[in-house]
Amino acid sequence: MSAEQNFSDSQKFRIEAITLRSGVRFGPVEVAYETYGTLNPDKSNAILICHAFTGDAHAAARHAGDGPGWWEGMIGPGKAFDTDKYFLICSNVLGSCKGTSGPMSVNPATGQPLGLSFPVVTIQDIIAVEKLLLEHLGIRRLLSVAGGSMGGMQAVAWPVYFPELTHSSIVIAASYRHTAQQIAFHEVGRQAVMSDPDWQGGDYYGKAVPKRGLAVARMIGHITYMSEASMESKFGRKLVGKEELGYTFAKDFEVEGYLEYRGQSFVDRFDANSYLYLTKAMDYFDLTEGKKKLSEVFRDVKSDFLVISFTSDWLYPSSQSQDMVRALKANDIDVSYVELKSDYGHDAFLVEFEDQSRVIRNYLTRVEKERVLKTQA
Amino acid sequence: MSAEQNFSDSQKFRIEAITLRSGVRFGPVEVAYETYGTLNPDKSNAILICHAFTGDAHAAARHAGDGPGWWEGMIGPGKAFDTDKYFLICSNVLGSCKGTSGPMSVNPATGQPLGLSFPVVTIQDIIAVEKLLLEHLGIRRLLSVAGGSMGGMQAVAWPVYFPELTHSSIVIAASYRHTAQQIAFHEVGRQAVMSDPDWQGGDYYGKAVPKRGLAVARMIGHITYMSEASMESKFGRKLVGKEELGYTFAKDFEVEGYLEYRGQSFVDRFDANSYLYLTKAMDYFDLTEGKKKLSEVFRDVKSDFLVISFTSDWLYPSSQSQDMVRALKANDIDVSYVELKSDYGHDAFLVEFEDQSRVIRNYLTRVEKERVLKTQA
Numbered sequence: 001m002s003a004e005q006n007f008s009d010s011q012k013f014r015i016e017a018i019t020l021r022s023g024v025r026f027g028p029v030e031v032a033y034e035t036y037g038t039l040n041p042d043k044s045n046a047i048l049i050c051h052a053f054t055g056d057a058h059a060a061a062r063h064a065g066d067g068p069g070w071w072e073g074m075i076g077p078g079k080a081f082d083t084d085k086y087f088l089i090c091s092n093v094l095g096s097c098k099g100t101s102g103p104m105s106v107n108p109a110t111g112q113p114l115g116l117s118f119p120v121v122t123i124q125d126i127i128a129v130e131k132l133l134l135e136h137l138g139i140r141r142l143l144s145v146a147g148g149s150m151g152g153m154q155a156v157a158w159p160v161y162f163p164e165l166t167h168s169s170i171v172i173a174a175s176y177r178h179t180a181q182q183i184a185f186h187e188v189g190r191q192a193v194m195s196d197p198d199w200q201g202g203d204y205y206g207k208a209v210p211k212r213g214l215a216v217a218r219m220i221g222h223i224t225y226m227s228e229a230s231m232e233s234k235f236g237r238k239l240v241g242k243e244e245l246g247y248t249f250a251k252d253f254e255v256e257g258y259l260e261y262r263g264q265s266f267v268d269r270f271d272a273n274s275y276l277y278l279t280k281a282m283d284y285f286d287l288t289e290g291k292k293k294l295s296e297v298f299r300d301v302k303s304d305f306l307v308i309s310f311t312s313d314w315l316y317p318s319s320q321s322q323d324m325v326r327a328l329k330a331n332d333i334d335v336s337y338v339e340l341k342s343d344y345g346h347d348a349f350l351v352e353f354e355d356q357s358r359v360i361r362n363y364l365t366r367v368e369k370e371r372v373l374k375t376q377a
Numbered sequence: 378m379s380a381e382q383n384f385s386d387s388q389k390f391r392i393e394a395i396t397l398r399s400g401v402r403f404g405p406v407e408v409a410y411e412t413y414g415t416l417n418p419d420k421s422n423a424i425l426i427c428h429a430f431t432g433d434a435h436a437a438a439r440h441a442g443d444g445p446g447w448w449e450g451m452i453g454p455g456k457a458f459d460t461d462k463y464f465l466i467c468s469n470v471l472g473s474c475k476g477t478s479g480p481m482s483v484n485p486a487t488g489q490p491l492g493l494s495f496p497v498v499t500i501q502d503i504i505a506v507e508k509l510l511l512e513h514l515g516i517r518r519l520l521s522v523a524g525g526s527m528g529g530m531q532a533v534a535w536p537v538y539f540p541e542l543t544h545s546s547i548v549i550a551a552s553y554r555h556t557a558q559q560i561a562f563h564e565v566g567r568q569a570v571m572s573d574p575d576w577q578g579g580d581y582y583g584k585a586v587p588k589r590g591l592a593v594a595r596m597i598g599h600i601t602y603m604s605e606a607s608m609e610s611k612f613g614r615k616l617v618g619k620e621e622l623g624y625t626f627a628k629d630f631e632v633e634g635y636l637e638y639r640g641q642s643f644v645d646r647f648d649a650n651s652y653l654y655l656t657k658a659m660d661y662f663d664l665t666e667g668k669k670k671l672s673e674v675f676r677d678v679k680s681d682f683l684v685i686s687f688t689s690d691w692l693y694p695s696s697q698s699q700d701m702v703r704a705l706k707a708n709d710i711d712v713s714y715v716e717l718k719s720d721y722g723h724d725a726f727l728v729e730f731e732d733q734s735r736v737i738r739n740y741l742t743r744v745e746k747e748r749v750l751k752t753q754a
Contacts, residue, residue, distance in 0.1 A: 022624040120624040180608040180632040181600065187633045188596045190626065191640075195589035197574055212572035219565045220597060223558065228694075231557035237663060245661055247399040247497040249567065249653055253660070255557040256564045263568075276626055283630070284622055286614060314691070317605075 010034050010057045010092070010099050013136050018128060024119040028108070031133050032057045032099025033091035036075055037083035039139070044371065046139045047081060047364075048130060048166075049090040050147030050154035052350075053221075053278055054270050056098035059090040073353035080357035081146070086364070089137065093150075094129045095121045095277040103202065103273035115273060116202035123153050123285045124161060130154070131162060144367060146170035146360070148349030149316065150278070153285050156324065159303030160287055168304040168367040170360060173313055173349045175320040176294060176327075177286035182315065185224055186279035189217030193272050202273050214272045215263030222262045227312035227345030231255060294327040301328070304370070305335040306363045308356065310348035336363060387411050387434045387469070387476050390513050395505060401496040405485070408510050409434045409476025410468035413452055414460035416516070421748065423516045424458060424741075425507060425543075426467040427524030427531035429727075430598075430655055431647050433475035436467040450730035457734035458523070463741070466514065470527075471506045472498045472654040480579065480650035492650060493579035500530050500662045501538060507531070508539060521744060523547035523737070525726030526693065527655070530662050533701065536680030537664055545681040545744040547737060550690055550726045552697040553671060553704075554663035559692065562601055563656040566594035570649050579650050591649045592640030599639045604689035604722030608632060671704035678705070681747070682712040683740045685733065687725035713740060 010032035017027025034057045039046060049059050051070060060075035060083075061068055069090075075081045081088055092100035095118070103118040134142070145158045145166050152174025159169050175182075196213025198204055223231075235255035239245070242252070251257050287297045305328055309321035318339050328335040340355045342348040349356065387409035394404025411434045416423060426436050428447060437452035437460075438445055446467075452458045458465055469477035472495070480495040511519070522535045522543050529551025536546050552559075573590025575581055600608075612632035616622070619629070628634050664674045682705055686698035695716050705712040717732045719725040726733065 024624075116626070120626075177614065179605065180612040180614070180630070181603075181605045183614070183630050184596075184600045184608065184632050184636060187630075187636055188593060188600065191596060191637075192569060192593045194626070195573075195593060216565060216569045216572060216593065219561075219568060223561045223565065226558075228556065228558045231561060235557040237554065237557070237560070237667060247401075249493070249497075249571070249657065253557070253560050253564075255561050259561060259564055260568075280626065290614060 012099070013133050015129065015132050018125070018132070020119055020125045021122045022120060026119050029094065029101045029129060030099070030105070031091050031094075031101075031129060033089060033133055034058055034062065035137075036060055036062060036081075036088040036090075037086050039087040039137075043139050044141070044143060044375075045085060046087045046089060046134070046137075046142050048134065048142050048145040048158075049075070049081065049088050050130070050145065050151035051090060051093065052147070052149035052151045053282070054266070055151070056096070057090050057092040057100075059088070070350070074357060074360070080353075080360040081364075082361070085368075086143065089134070089139075091130055091133055093126045093154075093278070095126070095274060095281060097271035097274040100129075102271070103277055104205065104271045113205040115205065118273070118277065120280055121277060122281050123150075123157050126281065127154050127157050127161060131165065134165075140165075142166040143371065144168040144170055144364060146172070147174075148172035149174055149346065150282055152316075153282065157285075157287065159301045159305075160297060163300050163302045166303045167371050168306065168363075170306045170308070170363065171321070171324065172308045172356070173310055173316050173346055175316050176297070176324050177288060178283050179320075183283045185220060185315075186283050189220050190276050190279055192216040192220070193275055199272065202276075204272070209267065210272045211267040214267050214270070214275060215260075217275060218266040219259040219263045222259060224315045225346045227314065227343055229312060229343045230345055230347075233343070234258075294323065295330040298328050298331045298333060301331065301333055303333075304367060305333060306360070307335060307337045308349075308359060309339050310342045310344070310346070310352070311339060312343050313346045313348060315346040389476070390510050392506065392509050395502070395509070397496055397502045398499045399497060403496050406471065406478045406506060407476070407482070408468050408471075408478075408506060410466060410510055411435055411439065412514075413437055413439060413458075413465040413467075414463050416464040416514070420516050421518070421520060421752075422462065423464045423466060423511070423514075423519050425511065425519050425522040425535070426452070426458065426465055427507070427522065427528035428467060428470065429524070429526035429528045430659070431643070432528070433473070434467050434469040434477075436465070447727070451734060451737070457730075457737040458741075459738070462745075463520065466511070466516075468507055468510050470503045470531075470655070472503070472651060472658060474648035474651040477506075479648070480654055481582065481648045490582040492582065495650070495654065497657055498654060499658050500527075500534050503658065504531050504534050504538060508542065511542075517542075519543040520748060521545040521547055521741060523549070524551075525549035526551055526723065527659055529693075530659065534662075534664065536678045536682075537674060540677050540679045543680050544748050545683065545740075547683045547685070547740065548698070548701065549685040549733070550687060550693050550723055552693050553674070553701050554665060555660050556697075560660045562597060562692075563660050566597050567653050567656060569593040569597070570652055576649065579653075581649070586644065587649045588644040591644050591647070591652060592637075594652060595643040596636040596640045599636060601692045602723045604691065604720055606689060606720045607722055607724075610720070611635075671700065672707040675705050675708045675710060678708065678710055680710075681744060682710060683737070684712060684714045685726075685736060686716050687719045687721070687723070687729070688716060689720050690723045690725060692723040
């Protein structure tokens with residue numbers, strides 16, 4: 001991984017130790033986080049932004065000269081998450097490699113990277129760390145928690161596990177549990193990483209990284225993040241650097257070059273072990289915990305919901321969002337659902353700013369009004 | 378690969394040399410083929426069966442004690458391809474590893490396997506070899522040519538490149554060209570194979586085979602062959618060999634075990650280089666050759682068509698079959714199109730025998746009647 005990364009000037013928060021869902025006690029936990037906007041005196045304008053799989057704490061630029069964040073189009077003065085109104089917090093998730101503790105972190109006892117001795121973590125563990133960060137910041141209740149994809153899993157889990165702690169939840173391009181197909185795509189990626197001889201059981205730090213396996217894993221991911229239509233309109237059968245088919249196993253098509261580029265560049269910015277840990281956390285995610293009905297899951301929820309899905313997202317299809325919406329409604333929870341038209345597939349939550357902004361801006365205005373009414377009542 | 382394989386008692390036909398689409402002259406070409414039923418005296422009852430990607434010449438059992446073929450449910454006395462009526466021919470495709478010449482074949486000049494010195498072949502080359510086989514068998518015109526997936530590509534290509542040589546074509550779960558997404562899935566598979574250090578530039582015969590890379594490639598394939606619904610109903614989130622999540626990177630879910638099994642067993646029955654060559658042949662497939670409109674492609678076609686697609690096939694979706702149907706109709710070609718309801722995804726053509734049989738049996742009866750009428754006219 002390259003040394004120059006956007007999250008490098010994130011703030012740090014340290015937790016002595018936490019007990020994970022697995023029962024393992026783990027610590028210390030370092031958390032990298034950033035904030036945007038100003039916390040108001042009664043601390044009622046805080047929104048937690050949850051990042052997706054390979055994201056980080058740097059959701060938006062914070063000052064002149066700061067690099068753009070992964071949700072730059074959504075966060076800032078006058079934007080959907082309006083920094084003139086709201087105080088936004090984004091932290092790197094547990095198990096990642098962008099400043100928060102994960103397999104790349106050094107074990108204080110040995111001075112060596114933890115590798116696979118880092119414990120397997122879950123979405124529930126990830127939000128438990130986020131909760132401790134909010135306590136540290138003195139925030140008792142969130143105005144909202146929002147995120148797409150793995151960020152959406154956190155956003156839907158928050159009001160389930162911490163019902164008193166958020167007024168609303170914005171769940172984008174996500175699901176309440178991983179399906180067999182979603183697990184399958186992740187498992188193939190993990191197998192690609194783990195079958196790279198350079199992976200060495202996760203003990204590759206300071207040696208050759210398993211870049212071939214990780215690149216293949218990322219290539220698979222990218223196919224699932226795009227829609228068939230967007231691949232077709234972006235690449236079709238366009239050739240790359242040649243006029244005719246080459247009749248060799250070198251690249252012929254632009255789409256092959258794109259995947260190679262995406263695979264190679266990923267290797268420079270993400271840790272292979274974190275790839276394993278975070279895909280596992282998503283695969284383990286199931287709000288029903290294999291026991292309850294989904295409608296029972298939401299029984300004690302006190303939060304309102306905004307659920308957004310995208311027409312061409314086949315990885316987290318609208319039907320999965322609609323399952324959540326039905327189960328929320330069955331509990332008389334105030335839920336708004338919007339299916340946005342987009343050709344961008346699952347990637348839409350990272351690129352379709354205009355429609356998402358309109359929906360989220362209106363929703364947050366309503367949530368804020370209702371919060372004030374409730375406080376006055 | 379295991380020594381005991383179904384195709385081992387296929388018949389053999391030898392071609393001195395052929396000129397490939399790439400311009401390369403290649404020979405000798407050995408062709409493994411099987412036949413079922415009896416060729417009638419005027420040689421008018423011949424149907425060419427084209428196999429899919431990893432298939433072989435053994436489409437059905439030929440005698441007591443013979444193992445079942447890959448389309449056993451479709452071929453035999455009284456079945457859709459009725460061996461009491463028709464004479465069926467199935468040959469292993471050029472570039473494969475099941476008896477017909479491919480990268481595993483030995484170079485007569487060196488006594489060594491060809492490996493990557495085997496030339497890149499196309500669907501057009503594959504059907505050119507099939508045409509030579511039919512000439513060898515004395516068949517001047519086929520009653521039909523039929524196949525699913527890569528077999529369907531051959532079936533749609535036959536009447537385009539050899540318009541005088543077939544009365545009808547049965548194209549199942551296929552397309553007239555590979556799209557960016559289809560190329561992308563194949564390219565990731567190829568990268569998985571080629572990034573396995575054991576691949577050795579294709580020169581691994583007699584040494585360690587690139588089994589890890591090939592297994593990953595096959596796992597990706599299997600996800601695309603199944604529908605999301607069939608994965609969910611077959612596996613869902615069922616755990617494998619445990620009552621609780623394991624919190625390790627060993628398998629947790631049945632779907633992971635299934636993919637591992639499919640990947641591992643594939644390594645024993647298929648050659649990694651043939652995987653590269655045949656995915657490339659499919660990716661190169663484009664009847665428009667990047668220049669023509671699809672309707673122009675079918676301008677000189679003299680064959681009738683039956684096109685079949687399956688509702689849950691997202692790898693070769695119905696829309697692609699419908700594009701072919703529209704272009705055929707624009708040329709006043711007699712085309713029947715049936716979209717069969719199935720949850721099996723792309724695999725449906727290998728498992729949904731009942732509906733396919735009904736449709737194909739009726740279609741072949743009609744083709745046979747029209748052939749007789751045309752002959753009498």
